Amino acid sequence: MSQPPNPTDALAAEQAAKRASRKIDEAFEEAAKLAGSDLPPTNFYQDLLAKVLGGIDAPAGAVWLKTPQGFLQLQCQINIEAVNIDRHKGGRQSHNELLRQAFQAGKTMLLEPFGSTGIHEGLPAGNPTEFVVLLAPIQIEKETVGLIEIWTEPRWDVRVQRTCLNYLVQMAGFASAYVKNQQGRKLVGQEQLWSQLEVFARDIHSSLDPTRVAYQIANEGRRLIGCDRVSVGVVHDKKAKIEAVSGSDVVEKRSSLIQTMRRLCDAVLAWGEKLVYQGTQDESLPPDVLQTLDDYLAESNSKLLVVQPLRDERQKDLPGPARSVLLMECFEPPASVDPLISRMEVVARHATSALYNAAELRRIPLRWLWQPIATAQAGLGGKTKAIVIAVVAGVGLLIGAMVFVPYPLKLEANGQLLPRERQKIFPPHEGIVKQFQVKPNDTFRAGHNLAILFDFELQSKLDQLSKEIQAAQNGVDMYNNQISSTNNPDQRTKLIGDRDKAVVTLLAKNAQRASMIENYNASPNNPGYFGLKAPRFNLAQALNHTPEWTVLDADFKENFQNKPVKPNEAILRLGDKNGPWEIEVKIPQKNIAQIRQAFPANDPSAKLDVDLIVMSAPTEKYKGKLAFDRIAAEATPNKDDHNESAPVVIAYVSLDDPSIPPESRVPPELLVTGVEVHGKVRCGNHAMGYSLFYGLWEFLYEKVVFFF
Secondary structure, three states, X not given: OOOOOOHHHHHHXXXXXXXXXXXXXXXXXXXXXXXXXXXXXXXXXXXXXXXXXXXXXXXXXXXXXEOOOOOEEEEEEEOXXXXXXXXXXXXXXXXXXXHHHHHHHOOOEEEOOXXXXXXXXXXXXXXXXXXXXXXXXXXXXXXXXXEEEEEEOOOOOHHXXXXXXXXXXXXXXXXXXXXXXXXXXHHHHHHHHHHHHHHHHHHHOOOOOHHHHHHHHHHHHHHHHOOOEEEEEEEEOOEEEEEEEOOOOOOOOOOHHHHHHHHHHHHHHHHOOOEXXXXXXXXXOOHHHHHXXXXXXXXXXXXXXXXXXXXXXXXXXXXXXXXXXXXXXXXXXOOOOHHXXXXXXXXXXXXXXXXXXXXXXXXXXXXXXXXXXXXXXHHOOOHHHHHHHHHHXXXXXXXXXXXXXXXXXXXXXXXXXXXXXXXXXXXXXXXXXXXXXXXXXXXXXXXXXXXXXXXXXXXXXXXXXXXXXXXXXXXXXXXXXXXXXXXXXXXXXXXXXXXXXXXXXXXXXXXXXXXXXXXXXXXXXXXXXXXXXXXXXXXXXXXXXXXXXXXXXXXHHXXXXXXXXXXOOOOEEEEOOOOOEEEEEEEEHHHHHXXXXXXXXXXXXXXXXXXXXXXXXXXXXXXXXXXXXXXXXXXXXXXXXXXXXXXXXEEEEEOXXXXXXXXXXXXXXXXXXXXXXXXXXEEEEEEHHHHHOHHHHXXXXXXXXXXX
């Protein structure tokens, strides 16, 4: 016969059930609060696991989360060593396989002590402990992101174990809610960060002024990074210049802080690597970097200092340092500085291209000129329209200038330097040049012997005259002897008459011989030889100074020595180098009309200006004067560069005209006979197009217009 139930035991059981239910409800409330909090994941999962175990008095538990690589990793645990997973051989592997299957299946699991799932793929998955294991997945939109695992006492019956499993599933739901909230907060934070980065990128790329861009980066970058100070340096002429410091309107370039900062940036740029200082110095740094870092830290109280060279991708293959540098400082850095450095790297990536573009624009020469042109191009409706309008306007302006703008007409007149007082020496008659008695550049007075020539005809004539003189002299002597020896008056008278005739003949022959010697400057003792003497000077030239002839030729011996010459051949050219000089120019026949028309009709003394370049000093420009009466009246043939006959008109340009300024005259050291001179005769102002394209105009008129 059975005993009736004890009312006291039933009441105690009921009260225990109520306490357990209240305890679970409290655990749910606290878990719900945790799920809505913004605790860090480490703190949240540790507190949640404590609430889970406390709600059902479970002895141990653990939270496993998925890593970015897709594996499970222990996030936190409480008293896991008490369940003694490694008590039996292979227990750890069996438990890991159980976690893997539960994670992949994404379902709850309950295993009795030393129970198994019955799935055998390699190692069996099971519970290697003497506790009941409960597993509940943490899921986000059907994706498993973790597991909550607890161990309970095996003394409870199956219904209680199922209740505990449902309890664990609800707790896993709170974990899922926390993960969702965290993801939402992260997305909001990321969205806010992206918005800030978008504003930052838009601001720093809104200008191409390096100083303005640097200030945007320094001020906005400090806010994004969350540090105390950001400074920006830009490289100019291989030296860093501190363009901006956050919080400062003006950079005091002469201050010791800015000077040491600039030297530190130069050293880091030369090194080419990022410098990170976190309170202790790295002795492996280059000596220059280490020294400049010490100098800067003596001026600044930075506990965290990062100097980042900003090298753009477009500069990676170019030599030299980066174009800009970013310097971040914290005076009281947080415990973890990695987030600050990461945010600085993000800011640096955006700042690199902005500073590079601004620095490249600053390097463009004549930027002040191109920017208004670009503005005008945009205002005209685009590049094509601007080009068309510019071309049309340019052509119109060019045509207008060619028609209406006056410009001096300069016509070619090339020649050579010569003394104004000069003479060519011709032999009096044919002969052979036996000897020159002067050398090139010899200087002498008038009457100086120049050369000795020989002529067979002259020799024959002089010999014949000598014979005739001798015969006449013999006749006179004979008649004198006969006169002195005769006494017949009639005969004596006749002999005297014959003697007088012989004397007359003798005197005539002597006179003829003397005249020939004088006329030919012949040698009386060497018949056939005669000499050339330097001629007299022009009287006007002789009155101004003591004139002396100078031999101007250099190759007369090679050309005439021991060679026959004729009276029309000039064997020497002499000049007075100490007197005035002039230029013998050859004016092309096609230019002579324009040059003559340039002289004023009512001013016979007018002279035209001539621009001169002496080829021995081709970088200097001199002046000359061309008078109307110094232009020849006829053209003479002349061989041009193509060995074709091109008629020219000889003219002489004065170099010592009083109207020529002293500084524009050809200096004495350049006055060398025969030096080539290029000249341009100024023929007055004409339309620019006619002056510049005179040769083309004359050609078209002659070949085209005149033809029709």
